[in-house]
Amino acid sequence: MGSCFSARIKAESPPRNGVNTKYAGKSGNDKSGSSSKVSSSTVPSTPRTQGEILQSSNLKSFSFSELKAATRNFRPDSVLGEGGFGCVFKGWIDEHSLTAAKPGTGTVIAVKRLNQESSQGHQEWLAEINYLGQLYHPNLVKLIGYCLEDDHRLLVYEFMPKGSLENHLFRRASYFQPLSWNLRMKVALDAAKGLEYLHSDKAKVIYRDFKASNILLDSNYRAKLSDFGLAKDGPTGSKSHVSTRIMGTYGYAAPEYMATGHLTARSDVYSFGVVLLEMLSGRRAIDKNRPSKEQNLVEWARPYLSSKRRIFQVMDARIQGQYSSSDALKAANLAIQCLSAEPKYRPHMEAVVKALEQLNNSNDNDGSKGSHGENPLRVNRSSSNGPKYHRKNVNEVSNGKPASYAGPYISPLRT
Ligand SMILES: Nc1ncnc2c1ncn2[C@@H]1O[C@H](COP(=O)(O)OP(=O)(O)OP(=O)(O)O)[C@@H](O)[C@H]1O
Ligand SMILES: [Mg+2]
Numbered sequence: 200m201g202s203c204f205s206a207r208i209k210a211e212s213p214p215r216n217g218v219n220t221k222y223a224g225k226s227g228n229d230k231s232g233s234s235s236k237v238s239s240s241t242v243p244s245t246p247r248t249q250g251e252i253l254q255s256s257n258l259k260s261f262s263f264s265e266l267k268a269a270t271r272n273f274r275p276d277s278v279l280g281e282g283g284f285g286c287v288f289k290g291w292i293d294e295h296s297l298t299a300a301k302p303g304t305g306t307v308i309a310v311k312r313l314n315q316e317s318s319q320g321h322q323e324w325l326a327e328i329n330y331l332g333q334l335y336h337p338n339l340v341k342l343i344g345y346c347l348e349d350d351h352r353l354l355v356y357e358f359m360p361k362g363s364l365e366n367h368l369f370r371r372a373s374y375f376q377p378l379s380w381n382l383r384m385k386v387a388l389d390a391a392k393g394l395e396y397l398h399s400d401k402a403k404v405i406y407r408d409f410k411a412s413n414i415l416l417d418s419n420y421r422a423k424l425s426d427f428g429l430a431k432d433g434p435t436g437s438k439s440h441v442s443t444r445i446m447g448t449y450g451y452a453a454p455e456y457m458a459t460g461h462l463t464a465r466s467d468v469y470s471f472g473v474v475l476l477e478m479l480s481g482r483r484a485i486d487k488n489r490p491s492k493e494q495n496l497v498e499w500a501r502p503y504l505s506s507k508r509r510i511f512q513v514m515d516a517r518i519q520g521q522y523s524s525s526d527a528l529k530a531a532n533l534a535i536q537c538l539s540a541e542p543k544y545r546p547h548m549e550a551v552v553k554a555l556e557q558l559n560n561s562n563d564n565d566g567s568k569g570s571h572g573e574n575p576l577r578v579n580r581s582s583s584n585g586p587k588y589h590r591k592n593v594n595e596v597s598n599g600k601p602a603s604y605a606g607p608y609i610s611p612l613r614t
Pocket of ligand 2: 425
């Protein structure tokens, strides 16, 4: 994690259309083949004051010195991870007063510190506070507070002891044992419930950054969604979508969103399908270390997913024997539907939750696998053959942008 203390911008693309685009790197041994983050940097200049933070949020405003004390001066050995925003440190606070506590006492927290050179920055910091300060659900990570002092911007979260799903699926270190089939299905269900809540009338939020690194696990492997920096209010009234700058992560972002910037809840459903496929296969959405035909997981896996005979070529060999073929096919069928090229063929998250509940029940009732209960999802084998959205699909993404997309696409990539 040494890179947390050196310049993290690994490269910077030449300005296009007069706008600076950045490529911000990630650390980690096993991340070379990981996905790249897309975000346009035409962020309007905004007032950078406490006034931007919604008054109703019930968050603590920490001073920088408090967080310095809580993390023992951001000690390198307390780094939990690093993303495009900056490093995440482990710290301790008193559970009642929320002031810095001795290491090992009180409540453990995770403190995310924005890099000065971050490609994400103030807007995402603010969005995180304003969304997570308002939204509460057992499958969303809890934001405890924030710090805004001079140029310092930090976020303080509940500590998630098991780290990210990404680490569990893709890190080969001995600390990360491969997640079992049962745990994968439980994590998928928890994450689906988080998205279901966001899409519900109570929240009406499009998450826009659903990916394995943003799914965090507590000590009981309960999954919670983190990182609301890219979240957007869903469309209102008769509108079918919200128009946005194209932001997200290659490999996870829905093709029609990449092509048009039109964002709907179904874009999140597509990303959910990608993560489900990552869980089934143990492969990354984009993996540059694989042979060229296998680098894009969705494109490579699609032909295998609906075949009882061929599905095993996709399944993660490390969990072989832990599931019935009927459950594997059901999970694969769910992924196929979420990944439909045409957004309207993708299920609502409510239906995804129901399907995953059945799969989880099937795990609980070992031995009676797969045969009971009505499938809440249509078996829609034709969805990927159905009327197709004319898409610039993920295969066409090269050098950071869809090859045939001519619009104002600004794409700093994180690799
Ligand atoms: N609340 C937390 N508890 C424990 N570990 C955390 C917590 N938040 C983040 N981490 C760790 O820090 C890592 C970096 O998180 P961060 O959200 O900054 O980046 P990312 O999601 O990996 O990438 P990106 O910036 O592209 O979203 C996570 O993958 C996870 O391992
Ligand atoms: Mg994250």
